[in-house]
Amino acid sequence: MSTTMSGAPTLPTPRGPISESVLSALRGNRPAFPGVDGAPPYGGDLQLALYCCYELHYRGFRDVDTDREWDPAVLAVRGELERVFLDALRDDVPSGSDVEGELDALLAEHVDAFGVSHHLRRHGELWQLREYVAHRSLYHLKEADPQSFVIPRLHGPPKAALVTVQHDEYGAGDPERTHSKLFADMMAELGLSDAYGAFLGSAPAEMLAEVNFMSLCGLHRALRAALIGQFATIELTSSPGSDRLVKAMRRLGCGPAALRFYAEHVEADAVHEQLVRREVIAPLLKAEPESASDVVFGVRSSTFLAGRMEEYLLHHWNRGESSFREEAYARNP
Numbered sequence: 001m002s003t004t005m006s007g008a009p010t011l012p013t014p015r016g017p018i019s020e021s022v023l024s025a026l027r028g029n030r031p032a033f034p035g036v037d038g039a040p041p042y043g044g045d046l047q048l049a050l051y052c053c054y055e056l057h058y059r060g061f062r063d064v065d066t067d068r069e070w071d072p073a074v075l076a077v078r079g080e081l082e083r084v085f086l087d088a089l090r091d092d093v094p095s096g097s098d099v100e101g102e103l104d105a106l107l108a109e110h111v112d113a114f115g116v117s118h119h120l121r122r123h124g125e126l127w128q129l130r131e132y133v134a135h136r137s138l139y140h141l142k143e144a145d146p147q148s149f150v151i152p153r154l155h156g157p158p159k160a161a162l163v164t165v166q167h168d169e170y171g172a173g174d175p176e177r178t179h180s181k182l183f184a185d186m187m188a189e190l191g192l193s194d195a196y197g198a199f200l201g202s203a204p205a206e207m208l209a210e211v212n213f214m215s216l217c218g219l220h221r222a223l224r225a226a227l228i229g230q231f232a233t234i235e236l237t238s239s240p241g242s243d244r245l246v247k248a249m250r251r252l253g254c255g256p257a258a259l260r261f262y263a264e265h266v267e268a269d270a271v272h273e274q275l276v277r278r279e280v281i282a283p284l285l286k287a288e289p290e291s292a293s294d295v296v297f298g299v300r301s302s303t304f305l306a307g308r309m310e311e312y313l314l315h316h317w318n319r320g321e322s323s324f325r326e327e328a329y330a331r332n333p
Contacts, residue, residue, distance in 0.1 A: 007059060007195070007196050008059045008060050008061055008062045008196070008197070009059075009061060009062060009195070009196055009197025009198065009200060010061060010062050010063055011023050011026065011027070011052070011061050011063055011064065012048065012052070012200045012201045013201055014045075014048070015044040015045045015048050016043075016044070016045030017034045017045065018033075018034055018036060018039060018045045018046055018049045018081070019044075019045050019046075019048040019049040019052070021033045021034060021049075021077075022049040022052055022053060022074070022077060023049075023052060025068075025071070025073060025074055025077070026052060026056075026061065026064045026068050026074065027063065027064065028065060028068070030073070033073075033077050033080075036077075036080045036081055036083075036084050037084070039084060041084050041085050041087070041088035042085075042088065042205055042206070042209050042308070043205055044204070044205035044208070044325075046081055046084060046085070047085075047205045047208035047209050047212060048205070048208060049077075049081055050078065050081040050082065050085060050208075050212050050216075051138075051200070051208045051211065051212055053074060053077070053078040053081065054078075054211075054212060054215040054216075054219070055197075056068055056069040056074070057069060057149075057215070057219065058142055058145060059142075059196060059197075082216055082220075085209075085212065085213075085216065086216065089213075089297075089301050089304070090297075092304060093297060093300045093301050093304050094300065095293060095296070095297070096293065096296040096300070097292040097293045097296055098292075098296065099229075099281065099285060099292050099295050099296060102229075102295075102296050102299045102300070103232060103236060103277055103281075103299070106232075106233060106236040106237055106299065106303075107236055107237075109240055115241075115310050115314075116132060116310050116313050116314065117240075117241040117242075117244040117245050117248070118244060119314060119317065120132065120244070120245060120248040121244040121245070121247050121248045121251075124248055124252075124317075125252075126252050126254075127322075128313075128317050128323075129190070129248060129249065129252060129254075130190050130191070130192060131313075131322065131323050131324060132313065133186065133187060133190055133192060134187075134192055134198075134199045134202065134203075134324070135199065135203050135204070135207045135309075135313075135323070136183075136207075137183065137187060137192075137194075137198070137199055138197075138199065138200065138203055138207055138208070138211050139210065139211045139214070140179065140180060140183040140261075141180050141183060141184060141194075141196050141197075142180060142196075143169060143178075143179040143180045143183065144166055144169035144170060144179065144180075146211070146214035146215050146217075146218040146227075147162075147166065147214065147218060147227060147230075147231050148166055148218075149215075149218030149219055149227075150162070150217075150218055150224050150227045150228065150231075151163060151166070153221045153224040154224065154284070156283065156287070157279060157280075157283040158228075158279070158280045158281075158283050158284040158287075160279075161275050161276070161279035161280045161283075162228075162231075162276075162280050164275060164279075165235070165272050165275050165276060165280075168271075168272065179261070179264070179265075182260055182261040182264060183261050185257045185260065185261070186257060186258045186260065186261040186262075188257070189254065189255050189256075189257035189258040190254065190258055201325070201326055202324040202325050202326045203325070204309075204312055204323065204325060206305070206308045206309040206311075206312045207309055209305050209308070209309075210302075210305045210306060210309055213230065213301055213302065213305055214227070214230060217230055217298060223294065223298075224294075225284065225288070225291035225292075225294035225295050225298065226294045226295065226297050226298035226301070227298060228276075228280060228281060228284060228295055228298060229294065229295040229296060229297060229298020229299040229300075229301075229302065230298040230299070230301070230302040231276060231280075231298075232276045232277065232280075232281060232295070232298075232299060233298070233299050233302040233303060233306075234302070235272040235273050235275075235276045236273050236276070236277070238265050238272075238273075239265065239266050239267075239273070242262040242263070242265040242266045243262075243266045245262040246259055246262045246263050246266065249262070281295060
């Protein structure tokens with residue numbers, strides 16, 4: 001049996017019949033997969049199953065043979081899960097092709113805006129900040145990895161510019177400055193486990209769906225323009241939110257290692273915003289004008305899924321409740 005890479009997490013607890021069958025298959029069994037048609041497309045069962053399928057392309061799982069990555073049965077069920085997820089997004093996200101208008105809208109900050117970063121900046125509590133960071137670790141401990149899948153699917157100026165952005169994301173050659181390492185340092189400073197995948201079991205379906213959308217677009221050449229739209233959404237909206245989170249952490253008395261991650265993004269993503277917009281998207285659309293609708297789909301899907309996660313968090317926090325699924329993690333994970 002081949003082995004997986006060091007630091008890989010263990011398989012999580014299933015959340016229903018779909019994820020139970022997928023996790024069983026990852027262990028080397030041959031279960032009968034239940035039908036996925038009619039399953040809630042954004043629900044925990046489907047999203048966890050899909051997340052675990054995708055994780056095989058990242059670090060894998062400690063108790064899963066690396067050969068499972070290309071197991072035809074796993075790939076077949078992954079395809080069915082992707083179909084349900086993608087069909088739901090196509091139904092729920094309005095279509096469009098005005099890329100410039102879409103990007104301009106991302107940069108518009110409304111005076112009365114009130115999202116998670118606003119909440120944490122104004123009056124969030126330390127336990128809420130820690131929960132937010134724990135949830136976000138599903139992406140940030142592999143930050144930029146989903147987007148790197150698209151590099152060989154591009155050519156010319158868009159490819160060169162995207163590699164420039166990714167070079168910064170990976171610390172410009174310094175492993176201590178990779179954004180995933182800075183995020184892990186922040187987790188440790190906040191008293192959270194910085195182990196890769198430590199909070200998979202406690203993360204809500206809304207967070208799984210956000211990360212799954214990145215992997216879905218990154219792993220499918222047909223969705224490469226949607227991945228660029230998703231990446232643009234992160235880079236164009238990151239600086240103001242990161243600035244609010246730095247201010248929230250200062251207000252809450254967090255240490256320098258906690259501040260460093262978001263402080264880095266205030267400056268870096270302001271530069272990346274222009275690179276992605278002018279040197280990735282513009283030449284891509286010039287060469288492939290038909291990809292405009294996919295870029296917009298990526299932007300709107302990313303915004304839609306992020307909005308669902310924000311609603312989930314604020315719903316729980318406004319009631320004084322933990323947003324963690326598992327009570328063992330609540331308040332003091």
